[in-house]
Amino acid sequence: GTNEKSRLVDLVEELLSKKNFGREKQTPLIFVRKYQRGQEFDELKTEKNIKRARAYLKIQEGCDQFCSYCIIPYARGPVRSRSLENTLAEAKRLIEAGFKEIVLLGIHLGAYGQEQGSGKNLVFLLKKLLPLSAQVRWRLGSLEPMEVSRELLELMQEYPNFCPHLHLPLQSGHDQILKAMRRPYSTEQYLEVATEIRKRIPEIALTTDVMIGFPGETDEHFQAYLDFVEKVAFSRLHVFKYSPRQGTPAAKFSDQVPYAIKEARSRQMIRLGEKLEKEYAEKFLGRTVNVLVEEKVADCIGEGSSANYLKVRFYFPDAPRGQVIPVQLKRVEKNYCFGEVFSIQ
Numbered sequence: 001g002t003n004e005k006s007r008l009v010d011l012v013e014e015l016l017s018k019k020n021f022g023r024e025k026q027t028p029l030i031f032v033r034k035y036q037r038g039q040e041f042d043e044l045k046t047e048k049n050i051k052r053a054r055a056y057l058k059i060q061e062g063c064d065q066f067c068s069y070c071i072i073p074y075a076r077g078p079v080r081s082r083s084l085e086n087t088l089a090e091a092k093r094l095i096e097a098g099f100k101e102i103v104l105l106g107i108h109l110g111a112y113g114q115e116q117g118s119g120k121n122l123v124f125l126l127k128k129l130l131p132l133s134a135q136v137r138w139r140l141g142s143l144e145p146m147e148v149s150r151e152l153l154e155l156m157q158e159y160p161n162f163c164p165h166l167h168l169p170l171q172s173g174h175d176q177i178l179k180a181m182r183r184p185y186s187t188e189q190y191l192e193v194a195t196e197i198r199k200r201i202p203e204i205a206l207t208t209d210v211m212i213g214f215p216g217e218t219d220e221h222f223q224a225y226l227d228f229v230e231k232v233a234f235s236r237l238h239v240f241k242y243s244p245r246q247g248t249p250a251a252k253f254s255d256q257v258p259y260a261i262k263e264a265r266s267r268q269m270i271r272l273g274e275k276l277e278k279e280y281a282e283k284f285l286g287r288t289v290n291v292l293v294e295e296k297v298a299d300c301i302g303e304g305s306s307a308n309y310l311k312v313r314f315y316f317p318d319a320p321r322g323q324v325i326p327v328q329l330k331r332v333e334k335n336y337c338f339g340e341v342f343s344i345q
Contacts, residue, residue, distance in 0.1 A: 053294040053304070053322045054139075055099040059087050059125070060106030065144075067171075068182045069214065071245040072107055079111045084120050088128055095133050100324045101163075101292050103139045104129075110147030123151045130159040137292075137307055137324070139163040142209075145170075145193045146185050153200045165205040165309045166197065173228030174221040177214055181250070187228055194232050205235040205280070205308040210269055213242045213262030215253035222265050226272060235280035236309065237273030239266055274335055281310055281332045288328045288342045293319045303336075312337045 059082045063073045082090075094102055106112060112122040129138060138161060145168040156162045168190075172178045175186050185193075197204060210229065212222075229237065241262040244251035289306040291314070297303045302319030304312055306327075313336050314327045327339040 053292055054101040054103055055094040055097075056103050056105050057087070057090060057094065058082070058105045060109055060112045063108040064111070065108065065184070066182065068180065069211070069242060069245065069248055069250040071248055074247055076107055079108060079115050081112050081114075081116060084113075084125060084128070087125060088132075091129055091132060095136050098322065100135065100322060101137050101139060103141055105141040108144065109141050110144050122147075123149060123155065126152070126155055126162070130155065130162055134161055135324075137161045137163050139165060139307075140167070142167045142169055144168070144184070145190050148193055148197060153197060156201055156204075163307045163309070164201055164203065165207065165307070167207045167209075168193070169209040170229070170232075171209060171211045172214060172217075172221075173210070173225035177217060177221055180216060180253075181211075181214060187224075191228075191232060203283070203308065205310075206232065207236040207238070207309065208232075208234050209238045209240070210273075211240060211242050212266045212269060213257040213259075215242070215250055215257065216255045217257050217265075222268075225269065229269070229272060230276070233280070234273070234276055236277050237269065239269045239273060241266055277335045278332055281329075281335070281337050284308075284310060284337070285329050285332065288326050289339075290324050291327045291339075292324050293321050295321065306337075310337050311335065312339055314339050314341055316341045 060079065061081075062077045062079045063070075064079050066073050091102065110122055112125060113120045126138070138159075140163075143166055148166065148168070156164060170190060171181055171183055173187060175188075178186065194206060197206065208229075210225065212225075241259075242250075242257070244256070284306075289308075289310065289312070291304040291306050291312045293302050293316075294304045295302070296319060297313065300315055300317045302314055302316045304314075304319075304325075306312055310329075312327055312329070316325070319325070326342040328342045329337045329339040331338050
């Protein structure tokens, strides 16, 4: 897996310091230790980077789910979580460094703390993070749909700096394929979760992953995907084609889907995703949203993301990267919202 990754720079510097480096053939060196149950989370601190508008705070590693297509549980090992104390210390450091948005990351984010058995789960952590600064907004990375709890949604309702955006991987829109994938939900269960989320937070952005061409996928299955994705009305899709990973059960399935079919279906799903994204964005026309300035895309044109993950472009000669500015949305074009900077305090 990735054990000892925090030592990478030190190991490279040690190798470069050797007198014979580069003069003779080197024997490969292996420093990755086998994972031991109870081993602590391997931390990597994030330094302030002017090229990055938001900070990413990794709080969890590994996965115990073993979906049939996924190599991660084999490559990364079981679930292990960053300690609450270290997570809070790193969060405070990132806030002091000036970041206005921090994204919580993990291979299986919703499993945070479960191996520790202390009850200090993701919701417990968020209750500590959200009050740290009202000027810093928090976003979750990817969260398994069945791990969206009432308590999590209540926090999102309570704290304006908890971004109203959840990325809930779907992978497939047909129960037969979900079962073959070993996903822990049915389409009915997924829809129930999405419905409950929207009942509490009507304008939330729900984004997802859709895997195209899993072994055994037929035209009938794919049509069910399209119908289900449109029914949920996601605000954005990440569409990708299935590719076998050696060592996973799905790689040995006999009914692999030809690449040309996967490619054609992917294009169709992407078109649907673009339509849904545009429909979601149009709901916010005329409103003023707070946009994290991420980059300059042309002379005097800035680009960034709103709290609910709208892609926004705006005219502003000196857009301050990494800052949050109010932008009034005027039109939607090619899945971008275009707007005017409303006012800056």
